[in-house]
Amino acid sequence: MALEKVPYSPFFYSVYVMFMLNLVIASDTLNPGQSIKDGERLVSSGQSFELGFFTPEKSKYRYLGIWYKFSPEKVVWVANRNNPLTDSNGVLTFSDEGNLFVLNRSKSIIWSSNSFRVLRNPVAQLLDSGNLVVSENTTSHSGECSWESFDYPTDTILAGMRLGWSPKTGFEWRLTSWKSKDDPSSGDYTYGINVNGLPQYEMLKRGSTKTYRLGPFNGFRFMGTPAIESTLFNASFVYNETDVYSEFESSRDDIITIITLNQSGFIQRLLRKKESSTWDVMTSKPRDPCDNYGQCGANSVCKSNKDPRCQCLQGFVPKSQEEWQLFNSTSGCIRKAQLNCSQEPGLLKLSMLNLPDLIDFRVNKNMSLEECKVECLKKCSCTAYAN
Structure with missing residues (x-):
């Protein structure tokens, strides 16, 4: 059979190039020997996420990132966030050991996935969850990956x-x-x-x-x-x-x-x-302001529906009355009278409060609340208990 010579047509040539370019952009995987250049993208199979190089608004730098395909302004992950590219010559590619690299114009590494596991035949895939995973590309692949963006x-x-x-x-x-x-x-x-x-x-x-x-x-x-x-x-x-x-x-x-x-x-x-x-x-x-850490200081409580918000616990007074009058209660409160453990101690129940930060404490997961109370009353250094 004789082959018919097809005359050159700029129209057909341009359609062919555009089709090939679309294939590169629409792929969700990157294999050894392939690279993603600035302007090219990986697209997850369900068309949810894209990976490529981007420039934030009012910025002059380029970054490798992942964003929602239907909402490109919502970037959800950035690779080289602390080492940006200064031009559009960045490339994402594989190293010989199976690590992902971002190279700049001079082929210097500005970001790496830095996995310790060496892969013989790696593949990087952008999943429809937005996770970029690197794994061994084999038919018996167990689903384990050597690196994933979800970990970072x-x-x-x-x-x-x-x-x-x-x-x-x-x-x-x-x-x-x-x-x-x-x-x-x-x-x-x-x-x-x-x-x-x-x-x-x-x-x-x-x-x-x-x-x-x-x-x-x-x-x-x-x-x-x-x-x-x-x-x-x-x-x-x-x-x-x-x-x-x-x-x-x-x-x-x-x-x-x-x-x-x-x-x-x-x-x-x-x-x-x-x-x-x-x-x-x-x-x-x-x-609200009561969510701010240490808003009211020690031995006090913050109530957003009260004015002033900060109040000393029962039996306590402001450590600095002058500061509290200026609405600065960060110094907290002190006891009205020194704790005398030789006397019969008592405990006051406080409800509907968030527990204080766990700074000076002991945890016992096998103790009931009543047992915790008995144990606390044995020690003068124990000032409160909860479950």
Whole structure:
């Protein structure tokens, strides 16, 4: 059979090039020998998420990130957040060991997945959950991955992501805010779970200063927050010897919910209907001044419906009356009279309050509340008990 020579046509040529370019953009996987250049993207199979290079508004730098395909302004993960590209010559590719690399114009590494597991035939895939996973590309693949972006959150928690840490390995899942809405580099605030006797959520400013905490886990829920049932998501909390973390799963396909830590130090749950063009704030914490850490100082209570908000506990007076008159109660309260343990001690029940921060405490998981009371009354150093 003789082959017919097809005359050159600029029209057919341009259609062919555009089709090939669309194939590259629509793929959800990256294999050895392939790369993602600036302008090219991975797209998850269900068309939910995209991965590529982006520039925040009012910024001159380029970053590798993941965002919602229907909401490109909502970037949920950033790879090189603290080492931006200065031009559009960035490339995402594989190393010989199976690590993902972001290279700049001079082929220098500005970001790496940095997995310790060497892969012979790696593949990177952007899942429809928004998770970028690197694994061995074999027919007998067990589902285990050597690296995943869900293990390295930036300022956003998606459905299926963890917030917490592993006591066994010391690995931590913690949010870090953007520096500003136009700068995804590490900002002033971090948010995660502190396990100091009992797990509790806490927010830190500039690394060490506590600004907010939710209250410890009491075996059923975190104290200091109302028990809310939602038809939009199912939240769960794992607390055992190897893992301490929270996560949630979406309950509806038409509404998306995420958790974000913004640059002002507010942890918010956002929701968006797929046909909508805006993200709405479902919850935001801290909610009022009483949520601010140490608002009233020691031996006092903060009540947002009172004026002034800070009040000393019964049997206590302001440590500095002058400061309290100026509405500065951070110095807290002191006892009216010294505690005399030679006398018959008594305990005053306080209800509807969040437990104080667990700083000087002892936890016994096998003791009833009455047994705890008896044990506390034996020691003059024990000033309160709870379950």
